Amino acid sequence: MSNIPRAYSYTDIERKEFDVLPFTGIWKDHQGEPERAGSIIIYGGSGHGKTTYGLQFMKYLCGFEKVFYNTPEEGMKASFRRNLKLNGLQYISDKYNFQSEFYDDMVKRLSQKRQPKIVFVDSVQYCFRGKRDTHYFDLIEKFPNTLFVWISQMQKNAPKGSVADAIMWDAQNVIRVQDFKAYIEKTRCGGNETMPYVISQEKANERELKLLKKG
Template identity: 45%
Template sequence: MNSETTYKVPPAYSYSDIAKMKFNTLPFEGDWKELIGTPEVAGSWIIWGKSGNGKTRFALQLAKYLAGFQKVYYNSLEEGLKLSFKNALEANNIKSVGSKFCFHKEKLQQMRARLDKDRSPNIVIIDSLQHFRIKESDYYSLLEDYPKKLFIFISHAQGTEPKGELADEIRYNSDVKIRVHQFVASPVENTRYGGNKPYIIWDEGMRNAQIKLT
């Protein structure tokens, strides 16, 4: 008796099959299109930078823009529900997108329970990866279990790179990789969606940072 499992092998796809497929994309315009391109709502992105360089400000500006297309969930693990987070929301006028932006502070299993609900947000921002405290297997399980959701990880930096082995793995696997430095968000390599131009997060902060270097 053959104890090996028998698998039914489906037909392989041809080019004509994928040509007919419809993908959930976001029609970015202006500065955002030049930075990122026309992204798909799937997979993962990673954004990293050192403290005080505009990382959270950029993450909230991105969240606000994304909320113009679809509902965004922001997992505020690092700042939680502190006054500093309230001030950051106000500074970036997040109230202008109303209920299209929602947030909480929660670990992996609670976040999964939220995402399992009907009509849960398809865009998830996790701030920060280091406070999320997940394993590499947890990261890949998120992508496999929620293939129609986009996960954006905010990471601390070590030098010019994302901090830690998991952050490095996520960078390798992500479609969009952005480094924030001195209030400028720059794509690291071209994104997989066509973007390649740096984005100025805060003009005054950028100018002040440059003055300190002279």
């Protein structure tokens, strides 16, 4: 008969030290204190500010350690450079690197030594093209000390596709972006589920005005 691991007690978990990101200020109020491993997912409709929010979040995380940004959806295009500049990422260019890679190439990269332990992927649908939700769980098991931040397209008011759905159920924080505001829909980190993070006050006001004009 195989040995069965000892069941833990409350005292065991009370004594355990967890590796969390010590967020402060607006980001702590918004997302709480995520662990340095696992997943965070950001989703929303096209043109609502998902990538801008992701880049603002990446800029903040660069204050803790180096970040890898995988952009298979947008790629090395003028629009991506514009987004980097609009969010001030040219001033911390030594704190991150980026590439446009699908799943298999990303796994090869992250398997090399001295790779960043915070990884952004924009988007789930492009990165996992031709893959299944089991590939997501394989990735998380292969890199247990990496924090993945996923940006997902939306379909029927939810992250689009089976892979994004699996990430949503597994994620520490689920963040819906709408009209340039980011709402915490689910949190395991003490995030603020009542007040949204404003991505761009100007664009949020413009979107609100358009909605008012439509009646």
